Amino acid sequence: MRSLRRAATGVYAALTAQVAALGALVLFEEVRGRRLAREIASFDGDPYAPGAREVVGAVTVFAVLMMIVVVTTLVAAATYLVWLRRARASSSATSVLAAWLLPGVNLIAPPLLADWAWQDAERRGRTRWLALLTTWWISWLVVLWILLVRLPGAEGLTGLGLTELAAIAFAALLCAVTVREITISHGRGPSSPAVTHFGTPLRQRGRVREQNP
Template structure:
């Protein structure tokens, strides 16, 4: 978000004027005005690389978390190919990612009190992400009029949409992480000698009474 915010600020402060100056050069780097825009072009290039690096890092971190979360609920599964295909295959990636996330949430055995808010959170996140994908290509052709061109098409509206989508995505990650962490704490309370079906049945039934827990420990 820091990188995108910096790029949007540059766009608003200097971007449109820089776009007009570059257009006036006619593609000639040796024209008299070329040296006047070198500094601004360099700053813009650095910001673009910063945004690209930050985006790649964020995507890698999210996909790594998603694969690990799937392995937490299904240790013998190989979710990597399904996750990557769901996110990177065109058209498929418009539908599959929220489905995968919802199934992961279900497989994490969320408590009953979280069933009501999850669909709203998941739906809001995905709709905000689709809005981000729609805003930028729609916005770019609108600013091609002479004297109104800009460099990236990014503005306050696009920045707000990206910020909302990022916050909602973080909320879904936190929701699933908390559920899985709570499940791990519940499993840790059971004696090592119990079989997996016994543990699962007790976990699904809810917290064990303290007296039963003390008896199990003895």
């Protein structure tokens, strides 16, 4: 259980770092990115064009921010997969990777794995859990649509803005909440029978009464 908690903490930290890095990139895009994109376009790819050297610093900052975003995204994905493998001990590492990496399969399998991991230790509050899980996965699909459909061809260096940042941050928050729910449910263990305020299972109390009328 401690290893699962540590893995969950790693997911929280990685998601936070990812959103922070993305926020820095969006800030750069808002302050300098769009103008920088126009300047680069005016040079027509010629590094010796007049004024090209003046944007080297800004281009370097942009490249560093992009690398940080990519690295934090990869770390977030890796920490999530490690956590999921520990939460869903009956699934092999290969099946967990396939659920996230195989095209088509990764649109359906990841929430199923999360649901099975939740069911391994919890049976109560299923309606609430399914609502949370569905909302998280829809938010993730929206993020995929933004990255793959909306951003290509957008203005600026990346096309990212406050709307995109809010959507990605919301999906990351819901992901963290689902991780927390599953981790807590594993800490409680399997659902126990109903108990009285004396801590005695109801069925057991009934048997005691039958034996002692």
